[in-house]
Amino acid sequence: MKKTADLYVRVSTDEQAEKGYSQRNQEEMLRKYCDINSIEIRNVIYEDHSAKTFNRPKWRLFLANIKKYKNKTDLVLFTKWDRFSRNAGDAYQMINILRKLGVEPQAIEQPLDLSIPENKMMLAFYLAAPEVENDRRALNTFHGMRRARKEGRYMGFAPVGYVNRIKENGVKYIAFDEPEASILKWAFEELSKGIYNTDQIFYMAKEKGLKTSRNNFWRSIRNPLYCGKIVVPKYKDENKIYVQGQHEALISEMLFYKVQDVLDGRSKKYLPKSVTTKPFPLRGFFICPDCGKILTGSISRGRTKYYPYYHCSNGCKFRMNAEKANAIVIDNLKRYVPLKELKNIYTTVLAECYRDQTKDSFEEKTRVMNQIADYDKRLSHIRNLLSANQIDASDYRDMKSEYSDAIYRLEQKLSVIGEETKDIEELLRIGVENLLKLHDYYENNKWTESRQLISSIYPENFTILENQFRTTRVNEVVQTIYFINKELEANKKGIKKNFSSLSHVVAGTGLEPVTFGL
Numbered sequence: 001m002k003k004t005a006d007l008y009v010r011v012s013t014d015e016q017a018e019k020g021y022s023q024r025n026q027e028e029m030l031r032k033y034c035d036i037n038s039i040e041i042r043n044v045i046y047e048d049h050s051a052k053t054f055n056r057p058k059w060r061l062f063l064a065n066i067k068k069y070k071n072k073t074d075l076v077l078f079t080k081w082d083r084f085s086r087n088a089g090d091a092y093q094m095i096n097i098l099r100k101l102g103v104e105p106q107a108i109e110q111p112l113d114l115s116i117p118e119n120k121m122m123l124a125f126y127l128a129a130p131e132v133e134n135d136r137r138a139l140n141t142f143h144g145m146r147r148a149r150k151e152g153r154y155m156g157f158a159p160v161g162y163v164n165r166i167k168e169n170g171v172k173y174i175a176f177d178e179p180e181a182s183i184l185k186w187a188f189e190e191l192s193k194g195i196y197n198t199d200q201i202f203y204m205a206k207e208k209g210l211k212t213s214r215n216n217f218w219r220s221i222r223n224p225l226y227c228g229k230i231v232v233p234k235y236k237d238e239n240k241i242y243v244q245g246q247h248e249a250l251i252s253e254m255l256f257y258k259v260q261d262v263l264d265g266r267s268k269k270y271l272p273k274s275v276t277t278k279p280f281p282l283r284g285f286f287i288c289p290d291c292g293k294i295l296t297g298s299i300s301r302g303r304t305k306y307y308p309y310y311h312c313s314n315g316c317k318f319r320m321n322a323e324k325a326n327a328i329v330i331d332n333l334k335r336y337v338p339l340k341e342l343k344n345i346y347t348t349v350l351a352e353c354y355r356d357q358t359k360d361s362f363e364e365k366t367r368v369m370n371q372i373a374d375y376d377k378r379l380s381h382i383r384n385l386l387s388a389n390q391i392d393a394s395d396y397r398d399m400k401s402e403y404s405d406a407i408y409r410l411e412q413k414l415s416v417i418g419e420e421t422k423d424i425e426e427l428l429r430i431g432v433e434n435l436l437k438l439h440d441y442y443e444n445n446k447w448t449e450s451r452q453l454i455s456s457i458y459p460e461n462f463t464i465l466e467n468q469f470r471t472t473r474v475n476e477v478v479q480t481i482y483f484i485n486k487e488l489e490a491n492k493k494g495i496k497k498n499f500s501s502l503s504h505v506v507a508g509t510g511l512e513p514v515t516f517g518l
Contacts, residue, residue: 004040005075006062007031010047010083026079033077033108042073051086052134054094066101073103081107081123082130091127149232152246160184160212160220161250174247181250183210184220188251191221192258195455221263227256239401242408253412280308280322282329285454288312289465297322325464329454332469335485336457336478338432347428350480354428368414375407431477 007030009023023046034041043065049056066073076098078084084105085091095114098105106112110126112119145155154174158164161184163177187205190196196204202217212220224231224242228249234240280297288295295310295318308322338346379400386396434453457478462471474482 002038002040003074004042004072005034005077006042006066006073007034007044008047008059008062008076008078008083009044010049010051010056010078012048012050026083029079030077030108039075039077051082051084051130053087054085054090063097066098066103071102076103076105078105078107080109081126083107085127086130086134088124088127088131146232146235149230150241150243152230152243154225154230154245154247159223159225160210160216161226162247176248176250179209180211183208184226185250187217188221188226188255188259191262192255193456194262198263221259224256226250227253229253234401237397239397239404253415257409257412280310282310282322282325282454285458285461286310286325287461287463288316288318289463289470290318291316294461295320320464324467328464328467328469329462333454333457336435336474336481338435338481339485340436346432346481346484349484350428350432350477353480365414368410372407372410372414375403375410379403428477432481435478435481 007027009026009030011023011026027044031041033039043062045058045062047056047058049058054060062076081091084107085094095105104114107126110122112123112126114120114123148155154162158174158177161177161181162174164172165175166172183205186208187201187210190201190204191198198218198221199214202210202214205217210217220226225245225247226249228245228247229242230245232238232241232243282295283297284294286295287293291312291314293312293314293316295312297308297310299306299308301307309319310322310325311319382391382396382399382403385391386393457475458471458473459475460472462469464470
């Protein structure tokens with residue numbers, strides 16, 4: 001009786017490129033075999049998919065077809081067993097499924113009569129050889145990529161803010177992709193301030209032109225690649241390490257770890273998320289004087305016009321006209337606005353004040369060095385415990401990894417202690433210039449910028465009680481400007497004043513560099 005066969009022709013893209021496999025050549029060989037052996041061809045299946053599993057589109061359709069139309073075909077033919085499968089376990093299982101359906105698989109260049117038990121040994125060899133080849137190729141690729149990471153090379157598709165490039169000699173690298181790189185750098189800087197939460201920064205960045213998803217943005221701000229580091233993951237007895245990348249860093253390590261501290265909750269708390277509209281620029285900062293909760297805002301309709309109000313909720317009846325509240329806050333802010341013609345004097349006095357009040361840097365450096373020494377002692381101790389067989393090797397690796405990460409972060413912190421004072425005059429100059437823009441922000445409806453200034457000037461929320469502005473604390477830099485303004489007002493001939501002495505009237509609360517972004 002003449003047999004019927006389906007021809008299975010498979011080639012993956014990489015095989016066709018590297019080894020020259022051809023679907024036309026396989027089909028020609030299979031048709032010639034069927035012609036010589038008087039086998040009728042029912043169908044030809046063309047597959048362009050890897051043989052690592054049987055989760056292949058065309059194979060699934062073929063299997064569904066022979067289950068639906070049983071006894072319509074006797075054979076499924078292919079050139080070699082690696083065209084059928086490159087996984088021995090899956091191949092044996094599929095052979096049993098085909099046999100139950102009355103279909104016999106056969107490789108025309110490696111024919112085997114599977115009814116003979118000894119031939120199963122040859123089948124095992126034919127199936128295992130391509131699987132071993134796959135595993136070896138995968139292992140070589142893995143070790144090659146790991147070695148490249150250890151050398152500081154970034155592997156794969158460039159993350160947001162970078163783009164893949166190729167040098168003239170064929171070496172691949174990643175470079176900045178503008179304007180997204182600048183926007184992402186801005187996002188890191190804003191996150192480090194702890195003023196807005198991550199979602200708010202993400203949507204602001206989207207408005208500036210950042211093209212990425214929310215989840216990818218979260219992954220990006222946790223990725224040390226942006227501060228120039230490449231992560232080499234833990235493998236067997238090798239701990240996870242960070243190496244200096246060959247690419248150009250987008251931000252400094254100090255800024256990256258500041259952001260991580262904010263995200264981990266070890267720094268300043270976020271301001272509450274709020275929607276800022278023109279009548280309510282204070283929403284999110286203004287607290288109820290009666291119950292202490294954050295006030296919201298809404299617009300009430302009168303007979304002839306609409307009236308905006310800040311008001312409380314949840315049973316509290318406090319409310320205040322928004323225009324009146326805004327005016328009170330603006331009047332209070334005016335006392336902190338520098339005099340434009342004396343902006344250089346402000347910078348000089350503030351810089352002197354900052355230097356006087358940052359004498360604790362040495363103590364901070366000593367404290368960090370003591371922490372590093374403590375972790376070094378811990379590492380030495382657990383090594384002694386391991387050598388005395390008092391702890392397991394796995395416990396030693398876990399503790400060593402934990403202590404090593406802590407030491408690495410402390411060393412990074414130590415390397416940047418004192419660097420914040422390098423450009424203090426320039427930072428102060430920028431801060432004073434931004435304070436001079438305060439009225440412009442309000443008058444030109446730049447609500448986002450004005451909110452950033454408000455949050456910088458008043459680190460804690462404020463309220464208005466009996467038409468008087470009340471707050472628990474004012475930013476030390478603007479408080480210094482207030483003292484300078486007060487001294488100038490007391491001495492109308494302040495041009496002849498020795499301005500360096502003004503720093504001595506400032507309360508010794510300490511100036512924080514993060515406030516210089518005013």
